Amino acid sequence: MRVCLASTSPARLMLLRQFGIRPLTLAPDVDEEAVIAAVEAAEQRTLAPDEHVLLLARRKAADVAARLHDDIPDFDGIVIGGDSMFELDGEVLGKPYTPENATARWRAMRGRTGVLHSGHAVVRLQPGETPREVHATAAASVSFVDDITDAEIDAYVASGEPLHVAGAFTVDSLGGAFISRVEGDPSTVVGMSVSTLRLLVREVGVEWTSLWNTTDASLDDTPAL
Numbered sequence: 001m002r003v004c005l006a007s008t009s010p011a012r013l014m015l016l017r018q019f020g021i022r023p024l025t026l027a028p029d030v031d032e033e034a035v036i037a038a039v040e041a042a043e044q045r046t047l048a049p050d051e052h053v054l055l056l057a058r059r060k061a062a063d064v065a066a067r068l069h070d071d072i073p074d075f076d077g078i079v080i081g082g083d084s085m086f087e088l089d090g091e092v093l094g095k096p097y098t099p100e101n102a103t104a105r106w107r108a109m110r111g112r113t114g115v116l117h118s119g120h121a122v123v124r125l126q127p128g129e130t131p132r133e134v135h136a137t138a139a140a141s142v143s144f145v146d147d148i149t150d151a152e153i154d155a156y157v158a159s160g161e162p163l164h165v166a167g168a169f170t171v172d173s174l175g176g177a178f179i180s181r182v183e184g185d186p187s188t189v190v191g192m193s194v195s196t197l198r199l200l201v202r203e204v205g206v207e208w209t210s211l212w213n214t215t216d217a218s219l220d221d222t223p224a225l
Helices: 010-018 032-043 049-071 099-109 150-158 174-178 186-190 194-203
Strands: 002-005 077-088 091-093 113-125 132-144 179-183
Touching (some): 002 010, 010 186, 032 049, 049 077, 049 113, 049 132, 099 150, 113 194, 132 186, 132 194
Parallel strands (some): 002 077
Antiparallel strands (some): 077 091, 113 132, 132 179
16 A cells, blocks of 8 residues: 655654655645635634644645646555644744744743644545545644753754744654653644544555555665655
8 A cells, every 4th residue: 555645744754654654755735825825815714723734734635646646647545644733822833933933932832731733634546536535633732841941942942953843842852851741642743643644544445554564675765756
């Protein structure tokens, strides 16, 4: 069973590999800000965080699935799309991008708890069949230590790690030392809820274990399409 990850996120790729899956990778051609703006304008409201991540996950998976369907008509497998956002006190915190933003985020998050929202979409592709898509969201609460010092925040920001991740933190790398508690599927905080993905994969008629590929040494370097 072939798997294509509709993302170039190193965290999502690493997560799937940890769970025995060696996906192809293909970057989705989706203007995220334009997609959100268009839907919010059409519906005249602000999307809730879970709606936001689900919409983008579905658009990413749909874009890549359509390209595979056209370019590789014999592709038999699934496409996985995902998106994440961090919410603190009702405010959505995306990627900070700059050291100044990341530092301010961490000083605001110190000793507090927020929610990481993750959207998932799975598209089943089979030769000669109409693509089938299923989707779901997952959420996990994340509590940060209250004794992280300004010097530790400065050092963490200087590492560059928090600049390009939702919420300005990771749980599976340097930032993990400053997180005291996670409630929910821990993989949600990494980038995708693997338990949620398993249910979606089953919903399209595929057994999760059929995605495993843990013995082929030639797949140590995940190929990109």
